[in-house]
Every structure is written in structure tokens, then in C-alpha cells.
Amino acid sequence: MHFRRKPLLDVLVSRTGGSQPGDRPGIVTADLAWAACHRPDEVLAVLESGPQGLDAAQVRARQDRDGPNDIGHEAPVPIWMRLWHGYLNPFNLLLTVLALLSWLGMDLEATLVIGTMVALSTLVRFVQEERSHRSAGALQALVSTTATVMREPVTRWQEIAQRDLVAGDRIALAAGDMVPADARLLDARDLFLSESALTGEALPVEKFVAPGPAGTPALAQRNLVFMGTNVVSGTATAVVVCTGERSWFGALAASTLDTEVQPGTFLAGVNSVSWMLIRFAMTMAPLVFLISGLTRHDWLEAFLFSLSVAVGLTPEMLPMIVTSTLARGAVRLARRKVVVKRLDAIQNFGAMDVLCTDKTGTLTQDRIALSRHTDAFGTPSEAVLGLAALNSRFQTGLKNLLDRAVLEHVDLGGGDQQGAELARKIDEIPFDFQRRRMSVLVAQPGDGLPDRHELICKGAVEEVLTVCDRVRMSVHDGGGERRLDAELLARTLACTGALNREGLRVVAVAVRTLPPSRLDCTVADEAGLTLVGYIGFLDPPRDSAAPALRRLAGHGIQVKVLTGDNALVTEGVCRQVGLPPGSILLGTDIEAMSDAELQAEAARHHLFAKLDPMHKQRIVRALRAGGHVVGFLGDGINDAPALRAADIGISVDSAVDIAREAADIILLEKSLLVLDDGVIEGRTTFCNMLKYIRMTTSSSFGNVLSVLLASAFLPFLPMLPLQLLVQNLMYDISQTALPFDRVDDDLLERPLAWNPSGIGRFMLCFGPVSSVFDLATFALMWWVFGADDPTRQSLFQSGWFVAGLLTQTLVVHLLRTPRIPFVQSRASATLLAMTAAIVVAGVWLPMGPLASHFRLQALPAAYFGWLGLILLGYGMLATLVKRIYIRRFGWQ
Template sequence: MAQHFFKTGFAAFLHSRRALRHFRRRLMFESLGTPAHTVPVPAPLSQALRQASEDDAAAVLARTGSHAAGLTEAQANAIRARTGPNEVEHEKPLPAWLHLWQCYQNPFNLLLTALAAISWLTHDTKATVVIASMVVLSTLMRFVQEGRSHRAAEQLKALVSNTATVLRRSQGNADASVPTERPIHDLVPGDVIVLSAGDMIPADCRVLQAKDLFVSQAAMTGESLPVEKHAHAASAATDASDSVLAAANLLFMGTNVVSGAATALVLATGKGTYFGTIAARVTAVERTPTAFQAGVNSVSALLIRFALVMVPLVFLTNGITKGDWAEAFLFALSVAVGLTPEMLPMIVTTTLAKGAVVLSRKKVVVKRLDAIQNFGAMQVLCTDKTGTLTQDKIVLARHLDALGASSEEVLKFAFLNSHYQTGLKNLLDHAVLDHVEMATELRLAQDYRKVDEVPFDFQRRRMSVVVSEQDDHHELICKGAVEEVLAACTRVQDGAQVLALDAPLLARVQALTGALNQEGLRVVAVAAKEVPPHKSIYSVADEADLTLIGFIAFLDPPKESAAPALRALAAHGVTVKVLTGDNDLVAAKVCRDVGLAVDGAVLGTHIDTLDEAALRLLVQQQHLFAKLTPLHKERIVRALRANGQVVGFMGDGINDAPALRAADIGISVDSAVDIAKEAADIILLEKSLLVLDEGVIEGRKTFSNMLKYIRMTASSNFGNVFSVLVASAFLPFLPMLPIQLLVQNLLYDISQTAIPFDNVDEALVRQPLRWNPQGLGRFMVFFGPISSVFDIATFALMWWVFQAQTLAQQALFQSGWFVVGLLTQTLVVHLIRTPKLPFVQSHAAWPLMATTLAVVAVGIWLPMGPLASYFKLQALPLAYFGWLVALVLGYAVLATVLKRLYVQRYGWQ
């Protein structure tokens, strides 16, 4: 079933702009152009939220018909049947007729339709049929491909969907509840949810309980700093003109928890939320084109400008030389059709969709199809080391006292800290909890009771819990980064005695931790102090005058796949830079173990001293950055982008979200925190650089196939028009009738429909690929005239060898050029698809071989078969085919020679 699912279009549905609503919230709000708090909200919603803010928790629960322990399953189902799923207004799947209309609407189809209408009005029925066939072919192929994507949407969403921790009340016990993970779209008003650092707020909520809760509301208000939230009821005297977003006890859909923990009551879901009231307006806003879309648009504009110049020239040349302005007009229309890359939208859609399908099989979920091009263009990858360079299986290797002796007491304090904290437990916490025996764990849990905690944040880099031992005395236990914990310590415990932390002892302690870091161990300090038993609320200010108990050291061995993955990325032109909040010695040791050359490490404190110009220079030279805050990571990514590089950032933590948004291509994993997945463009189902490298290569293959079509179309069009101008100036009749030109163009288009499925040379994906419209113009002018040389040779052949010199013999002349033109145009597909020798050094995929062979066969059969008279073609003499072979081979040889000269001078990509 899963295999069938992936084959049916997988991440292509994202091109249809449908799902993953939670991932798109920030983009949606930014597209409004103004902060969300300036958007008017319906008065009933504003009043309901304000009332919930002013009521105490009991009153709010009573009004919603809920309970402090949450709803029962039956209650939740009944409410969901009434309110619907927790989904905001979004770009819904289009009806089939409207989707078909949108597939038809592009500049090329509209131009062809206008030409078809003109042909109809001039009673050229055959031309009308052929042009209409081109439009139908392009539209239907795009419609079918995108339709498959739509049908896979709901299954795709499940791959990277977010969940919320919901309290479900037992039917038998009104006060008992069980925390369960539920999809966000299942939430209903009245649900009680548990939040911790990294969680997205899934609905509009009223805080019931909170501990050091800080929420980022940047997506809603534009505020860059997190806002503290609490459970206290707001004063009824609050200025009514104040936005409800300022309420300190309300949480809003689309924001996220930065630190702390909370229990909250869901007030509104889906369209009934603050976010939902303006989502419909957001979906109607036209997005700013991405780099990929801008590239496609620039290429389209180039081809259209070329047509606008050449078509009038063809019209005037034929009108002046032949004197038949009506026929010249029809011929110019046919040339305009030939110059129109009507298959470009279909080729782009099919190529991107096919690339997304292949990426899905490589465990890479593409959230936005045009991100594939940025994936392939990536020049620098910034990544953390944990889980990418290392195994992400951290084990507690040592538990030592402050002077280096093994200590069970340190392990006990570390366990209590990890066990009782309610924030986002990281891998180090899990390693501590897994290390302690079950019997010891049960005894400690029975002997101790939690009093309070001071949650972790990225400035302090430590967190504390306060516990009461058998309700006797209170103990504050602090765990965190060595430097930050030592900064809060004044004493050191050495066995039964406590020593003052003077300079010599501090140097000894630092030497111990440095030695552990040199071994590649991540060291966490543990400190404690006894606090007054009458106190129940603690803050950061209490993390002072601590006694250092000791250290816990963790081992995260390097991945076996890391070294070959780094070599593969380097071979493919991707520079890897490690950005970590960890110790610089540990990070350097890991980098050396996996073969990543680093010349020291740049610390976050040093980055703080640099201006943007100095930072831009530094990030180019260095590859390891340690002890970073989220802001440091974001600054590094922006500095790399300012240097003109395409930057990817791979992260899975809440501290990675700013850098993920700042990067050209944000990469996360399915196990990441909600906010990291929301900010990413690509989701890896496996946290591995090898998977990432495979994705990069597939992105380049996808882009390379799109470039093939664009180059073929541009160069072929230029050559054809040049040939037409030459022939029109000297021949007493048209070199090819409008209907013949249209049929030739239709057959040529059919031969190119398999390009998205073509093979790509390994050499073409070794380096990042980017749009280069200027290079396209040069390529067009360089290769276009090659076909004209052999077109002119064909004119001479038909004129002097086969004596097709009069109006009565024009059908023979036109048939001869029809076949040569079609065969050389079809052959150019194979010549330009690779810089290598076609058919020998590089083979096209079988679908492309099949379509081109079929088109060649049809092209030769048309003048020789029963339909020849219908298209005003004439059977060619057998002697012609010997000349045909010579012309085609000559074309292939000349094109190959000039291709090598072009590669030597300009390169291929």
C-alpha cells in the first residue's frame, strides 16, 4: 500500500497549494504585508476572547462545558461533529472543471488559442485543428499530473503532520485523565492540552497553569522577542482598545512555545480562531515569486521577446517577396506557433512531480515543489552534529564528582533533575533516565516530591528543579552547560566536605572537563543547594550560590555513514559547515573523527563582536562554529547568503527555527519539534547526510531535465526562424505551408514529452545548478544556426538536384524540408540532452527513445502515406533518402564538434 501511495504522486500535491496548513502559517501571515494585529477581527470573537481572559479558570471551564481533567472521548466526538475539524481556511482542492481551466491558463496556451481563433476566422480548418491539438495536449497532460497529486494529498499530510498532547478524562473517574497524542485537526473547543518548549499552539487557548511560559508571537504580531504568559485572570478594567493579542493568559493558533510549560484550555478551533478569521484573506493574496518561479518567468519572457521580434520579420519578408499578404500572415502565425514553448508548463510540472516522487522513495518529503530547484542549487549545508555526524544514540558514559572520581550521588541528582522537569526533554535527559535502574528510580520518585522548576532557555543554557525530600527540606538541583553552571557556583563538594570554589580549584575543574571534551564526551555540570522549605515559587534569581556536585559525561559516537556522506557532498560541490550549541572541543573531535577538516572553532561569543562585513568574511573561511545561540545560527546563514551562496540549513530543534527560515532551503526531520518542521521546506524521514546527498542529486537531475527542454526549444526555434527568413527571401513560394509547419511542431512537441523521465549524466549533477537566462541566450545563438546550415543545404538539394523550382513543384520541395527539419529537430533532442557523445557515451531513457523514434517514423511516413495529400505533401523519390541520411549524419557531426567547442569555452551548465 505504501509503495503504491508513493508511486501515485507523493509530494507533488504541494504544487497544488493545498495542505500542511500548520507549516505555512508564517508564510501566510507575512504575505499580508502588515502585522496580524492590525487586521480587524469580528467583534463576537474579540469579545469572547476578552471575556475568557478576564474570567478565572473555573469560570472559563464552566462556560465551555469542560473539566480541569479534560473532556471524555464521547464529549470530544460530539463537539467535533458540531464544530468540524480544527482546520483553518486554506486553498481547497479545486473542482475538476476549475482545475482544468487553471491548467489551460498560461501565456503560451492563450497565445496559441488566439492563433487558432485567427486560423478559424480565415477558414484554415486544418491549422485550427493542429493548434487546438497542441493546446489540448499541453493542458490535459498537466491536468492529469496535477490531478494525481491532489488525490494523494490527505495521505501525504499524515507523513509530516503535527500532534498535540491532550488530556482525555476517564468515564469512570471524573478527576482522572490520561495524556494522549492526537492529530491537531482532532482538537475541539473544551479540550485541555499540555504544552512544552517547541510546541506549536494548535488553537486559541486560555492558560490554566503555566511555569515560566514564553511564547513567540512573531507570526501574529511581528514582535521579535518572546512574550511571557501566565494563568492569572486579566483585569476587567483593561483598555478595550488594546488588542486581545496582548492578553497575557491567551495563546493563539500559529504561535509557538519558546520555553517553559503550560496546561491550556482550547477556546476556539479552525475557522473560529483569531488566525482562522483572516486565513481566507491570506489565501487570496498572490505570493511573491520564488527564485525558481522567477527563473521560469525570465526564460519565458526571453522566448516571448524573441517571438515578438522574429514573427513580424517573417511576415514582412514573405509579404514583400511573394506579394500575397494574406498567405504571409497565415505563415507568420504558424511561425509564431512554432516559437511558442507551449509544453513548458507541462514539462515543468511533470518534471517537478516526478522528482518529488523519486525523492519520496529516498525518504525525502518535499513540502513545496519548487524547493527542489533550491535543493539542487545548494552550495553550502549548515548542520548540527548531533544525529547527522553522530549516531543520535547518546549514552551516559560517566558520572563523576567535581574532582573526577566516580559518584552515584551525581547520578542521583541528575536523575531527579531530568525526571521532574516538564520542559522539552532532550537526548541527554533520556540518556540519564535510561541509565538509572528501575528500582532506584521508583525509590527516588517515592522519596522526593517536586516543588517547582526553572525551565531551560538558550541564554542561561541550564535548568533547575526544586524537590522536597520526604517533605522535609527543599533542594534546588541545577543541570546545564559547564561554563554556565560554574558561573552560578561558589562551592565544590568533595566527598563529605565542601570547598570554596577559588581560582586554583576552578582551574582544576576546568582541566577535568577539558580532558573529557578532548575524548569526545559531552559534559554536563550538576549543582545543588538547599533552599527554605516554606518557599514554593522559584525563579532564575535562585540559581545562585550553588555547590558543584559533579559532572555527567555522554558519548555520542560518530555515524559510520558520516564520513562517506561528507565525501559525497564534497564531491558534489556542497561545502558542509557545522553549527552547534555544544562545546567546541567535543565538536572538533567529532569533526576529526568523520574526516571533516576544521581549523579550530569559532565561538558564539566571538560572533557577537563582529559586524556584518567581518562576519561575511569569517563564515567563508571557517567550517566549525560552536556554543551558538539561535540568533548566532541565523546570522551565520544570512551572512553566507549575503555572499551570494545558496545555503541549506538542517536542524530539528526549537533553536534551529530562525536559521531554517533564513536559509534558501530549510531541511528538517520528521522527528523534529513542531516549529522546526513548520519552518522547513524539506522533511527527511531519516536523519542522515547520505539521504540528504541523494536528495541533492535528485534535485539536480530534476532541474537538469527542465534545462534540456528549454535549451532544445530555444535553439531549435532560433534555427527554424533563421531558415524561414532565408528561404522566404529567395524562394518564389513558401518553404513550408502553415499546416505543414504546425504538424511538424506538434510532432516535435510529442517527442519531448518524455524529457522529465530522461536519464541525467553523472557529470551534470556534480556541481550545484542555478538559473542562467543569459547563458540560455548564448546557447540559443550558438546552436540555432547549426540546423539552418543543413536547412539551406536541403533547399539547395530540392532546388537543383530534384528540380523543385516552380509553384507546381512546391509540394515536393516542402515535403523534402518537412522530413529533414523534423528529423534534425528530433535528433537535437539527443544531441543537446548531454555534453557527451549521444547513443555511445550517454543513453537516453527508454521513454525518450521511444517517443523520438515514433516521431521520426511518423514524419517519414506522412509524405509517403495516404495522408500526404491531406497535408499537401508529396511522396519523395527513393534517391532522396540517401541524401537524407547524409544530411542527418552531417548535422550530427557538426553539432557534436561545435558542442565540444562550446563546452571548452563556456562549460555546459
């Protein structure tokens, strides 16, 4: 009663007095340590949980007390903090320093323009990240994890959202489940859990119900299961002890909330380019300062101009462009039924050149129907169907499509339904991926005699045959049972081979009679069985499989089929969908190979059969070691290791919990067509980010060359600091529409890999092109329009302001595509409208009433004819250089 009067946590802390060595200190250790050392009925009593679980009032009270069963969530961040995060990037910090220096230099106009650039970058990034966050939250709800729980007044197991679990809930666990909370086992059958997420131990751990020894660390107790681990095989029921941040996994997650997440490959590359440009600016700005100061002897003016050059070289919109492009890509992918869990996974999605996938549900319809039920020699047999139905009906583990197909067939009138209703279950041996079979012990009525206890085993043909020593003969062979000798074994295998060649998946059924006194069974009882026959299932190919495979091949993606199924069945399905299987590599072959041998064989083969989870993982790693960007599509517990090993793990919303948790991307429809759509969207997103990076680096490099030459030879500044800042701001605004741009179809045909070294090469090739026409503009203004002394510098600066802005805007269209812009490739309407608006504003500024505010002046009409020639020449030279560059290096 003392326990009931006080909160459980207070009681357990006071009784245990802290943690054991090796445990995480605190109240969670106390809860779990106490529960592990006491009997299940004692734990249930303390938690006030009955045979039917908790009632609604108890659930509400505990949810109010403990909160939702969620982990790893930070407290809501106030708006000012989100704005601060939007501001906090190296470019904004650099610009802030430059704005402060301008203010100290009494250049208020420059301070205002730089401040506007910082505010624009921060606000746009803030808005985009808010939209992305809301979209991600809504999409994540589509793939939320559930738990199987018993609660009053419903007297059956029901599915609820994992976050709604509370301490005291009775939960059920089966193979493939993620453990939803820290819990104490109430009963368990051949229960094995993978606890690698907590302990790093790769091998599964067997769990039991009996109380553990006092003083043992909680993680070492065999009667506790922990949130974040997953059930490899077996079944169990348990009572929840700790939820949410009070769970072991929750506390570990909370301790890492403040840990900085390391960027992915693409974002790391973007960061490297960012710092390269910053170092470039910090090197060039002092050089400009020295040259301008030495040639004009006005060090204050030279200082302000060098600050403006530094601003012009700073791609302050880069963080915003990357964020908005990724966010838009995620939203567009969602419209194509693809949920992105990590934004930077989009780049890997576009770079993927090998897709490893299972056969079932991707190449086939995932709607398996029972097509045959025969004895061991191919004669139709109702007895085999009846035994298979009893096995599927009474097993409580992970019911797969085959079990459902058997039960649906029986419900439609096949088999002896009356006999199935009279039978009752005694015990079971759950399925696991090592044995690849499962058994149930069933009591059959005996017509006045004691019930007959039969162990009915169903599973993969090879694995069932290994535990059989007899076979039930066909009627035309005289019936009865005979020893399974080599001759009869060859006949049975010929039967299964014929069924496989028809495209049927074959499952063997075997039985063994046990004494009526036996009330339980173990794996050791799966011996000395009698082979009864086979059930064959047909999973027709998807109508979309063949065209999807053609589309993936057309987009440069090799498809490799990795399956645990029979090689003959898989080969038949692959031929039907137009995927030439070639030679098939089996799991037994892989076991005998070294990693280097497997790397060579994995590249050569396209079909892998009879694989276990570790075989799939090894194949994925071998392909990655060979230089491929590997995606893995899987939805089962046996796919989890390969999902984690791949560059990009892909699962579906109907997958088991552990597969969804391990994936980077979730498909809302298990279809290769949907996946191909997602790949194209990923490549589109990557291309648009790459456009901005290329334009920014090449334009910045060209401006530096022009400024250095002008500073050395002109008796005045080629452009005032304020004018340079305004020009840079307008150019940046024109590029904010790049995330909405369209991408040429031919750029999407091949995988796109991030190549930072190619960025520097691109910059060195295209940057000087703009400098050539900057020099042409200088010559035009100096010799044609007579702006050759400081008294006419305003005309010179106005001419370069307009020419520089229009050539930079033209760069957006010239470098967004390898084709001829406006003719062979046209930008999106949004980008066209934005760049057109900037062109109009750039021409209007020196010609309109605001010109004097920016120390500009109206340009003569003849200037615009020369400007047209400059723009035409720039476009032609840039196109020529582009052709040479593509022939030499390729575009991507």
C-alpha cells in the same frame, strides 16, 4: 445557564458587541476577549470542560459544529476549474488567439492542429498536477503536527493530531511546541512565546494566567496563546477557545487565500524566458508576414503562414514540462525518504553549495548513552547520578536525549532508585536557551525529620558554574564543601576538559538547600549553588557520516557544523568522521563581529560552537551574502530562525513542530546520505527542465532564421501552415518524455545555479547550426530534385518537413548531454522510444495514405540517402560547436 443553552459564539458576540480597536473584527475577537477577561474556572465552565477535559460525545459534537482544526485550505475546486487552471498560461492564450485567427481565415486544418496542441498541453498538465497534488497530500500526512491533550476517560496526557482539536480541549505546552489553537492559559511556569508570526516582534513574550483588563486587544493580552506561535521556554496548560479558521491565524490565512503566491527564483526565471520567447514570436511573425506578402503578393497565405511561424516559435509545452518534471522529481525524492513541501524548492536543493548542520543526529548516532558520573574532580560518584536522575525525572519541559539517557541508565540498575521513589517534586524552573540550565525543587525524606527541600540544577558547565560559589570535595580530599576559589575552579575545569577530549558531552549538576517552607522557586533561586559533579554522555559517530561527508564534498557541497555544544566535544567528533575542524569560531566571537567581518569568517571556518539561535541565523545570512546557496539542516526549536534564513530549510519528520513548519524539505531519516541522495535528485530534476528550455529556444531561433531566408528568396512557401503546425506538434510530443530522462553523472557533481543570461547565449550559438542544414535541405530539394517552381512545391515542402522534423528530433539527443550522444551518453528508454516513434511517424506521413490530407507527397528513394548525409553533417557540426561552447563557457 444562559451560556449553556446557546452556542458560545452567539453568547460572546452578544455580550461583547464586537471587536476592540486593533483587533480583527468578528466573532473570534469576541471569544478571545471574553476569555482573557475572566478567570480560568469561568472559561472552563462556559466551555463545559472539566479537569479531565472533554468526553468523546462532546468532541464529536464540536467537530461536527466547527470542523477540523485546519487552516489555509481552499474549498474543493471542481474539475472544470482545475482544467481552466491547467489551460491558463500565456502560451495557451497565444495559441488560442492564433487558432481563432486561423478559423477566421478559413484554415480549418490549422485550427484543428492548434486546438489539438492546446488540448494536449492542458490535459497533460492537468493530469500531472492532479498526481502531484495527491502525492503531496499523502506525503504531508507523514509530517503532520500533533498536540498534547487531556480527554476523558484517559486520565493522562496523550498525543493527537492537531486537526482533531476542538474548543474546550485542555492542552499542554512545553519548549519547542507550536501552539495548536487559540487558547486561554490555565497555568504557566516561566512561559515565553515567540509571536513573530503574528506580530512581527522578534523578542519572546512572557505569558501569565491572571485575567487581563477589559478593553485590551486580544493580541496584547498576556493570558492568551495563539495558533502559529511557538513556545520558546517554560511549560503551561491551556483550554482551547478557537480552532481552525476561527482562530486568529486561521482568519489571517483565509484572508490571503486569494493572494497570488510569488514564484521562486527558478520559476521566475522560467517565466522571464517564456515572455522572451513570446516577444520573439510577436516580433518575428509580423516580419515573416511582410516578407512573404511582398515577395508572393498573396497576403492571406502570408498571414496564415506567419501565424504558423508564431505557433512554431511558441514553446506551448513549457508549463507542462516544468510541472511534470517538478512533480516527478517530488515523487522520486519521496522514494528516497525526502518530502518536498514546496515544488520550486527542488531547484534550490540542487543549487545548494553550502550545508550547515548540527552535530547531534547527523554526524553522530543521536543515541546518547550516559557514560560517566563523577564528582567535580573526576572520581566516580553515585550521588551525582542520583541527583541528575531526580532532575530528569521531575522536569516537565522539553525532555531531550540527555534526560532520556539518564533515566534509561537508572532503569537499568544504576543509582539509588529507592531514594528517587520516596522523593516528591515541589516546583521547577524550566530550561531556556539563554540560561542553558533547568532546576527542580524536590522534597527529600529526612529520617524522621522534616523533609529537606533541595533545588537540583542541571545544565551546561559554564552556565552552571556561574551560579555556584561552593564545591563538594572528593572523599580523598576530606569530603565536605569548600568555597569555589580560583584554584578549585581550575581543577574542575581541567576535569571537564579531560572528559571533553574523550568525546564526552559534559553536564554539570549542582544543588542548593532551601527552607522547608518554600513551595516554589524562581530563576533568582539559582544562585549560591554547590557544584556536586558531572555526568558525561557519549554519542558515537554514525557509521554513515564519514562516507556521506565524502560524497557531499565530491558533489561540491561544503559542510559547516553549527552547534551549541562544547568546542572540544565537537572538534573530537569532527575528527572521528574525517571533517578537519581547523580553527573554531565561538558564539562569543561572533557577537563581537560586524556583518561584514562575519561574512569573511563564515566563509573561512567550517566549525562553529557554543552558538545560540541568533548566532546560527547570522552565520546563514552571512554565507548567503557571500554568494552561496545555503541549506540548513535542523530539528530543534533553536534551529527555526536559521531554517527560515536559509535558501532551503531542511528538517526531519521527528523534529519539533516549529522546525518542521519552517522547513522547505523534510527528511524521513536524519542522515546525510539521505540528504545527498535528495540533492542528486534535485539536480536531476533541474537538468531535465534545463534541457527542454535550451532545446526549445535554440530550435525556435534556428527555425526563424530559416523561415526568414526562405520567405525572402523562394517563389512559394517553404512549408504550408498546416505542415508547420503538424511538425511542431510532433516535435513537442517527442519532448514530453524529457522528465523521465537520465542525466550524466558529471553534470550532477557540481551545484546547479539558474542562469537566465546563459539561455540567450546558448540560443544564439546553437540556433544557427540547424539553419545551416535547413539551407542545405533547400538546396538539395531545389537543385538535386528539381523542386524549383510552384508546381513542384509539394515535393519541396515534403522534403523540408521530414528533414526539419528529424533534425529537431536529433537535437533532443545532441543537446541533452555535453557528451557524444548514443556513444558516451544514452537517453532513457522512454525518451528513446518516444523520439523513435516520432521519427517513424514523420517519415511515414508523406509516404503513407494520409499524405494528401496534409498536402505532402512521397519522396524519392534517393532523398533518404541525402537525408542521412544531412543528419550526419548536422550531428558533427553540432558536436563541434558544443565542444567549442563548453571550452568557452562550460556546459551549465
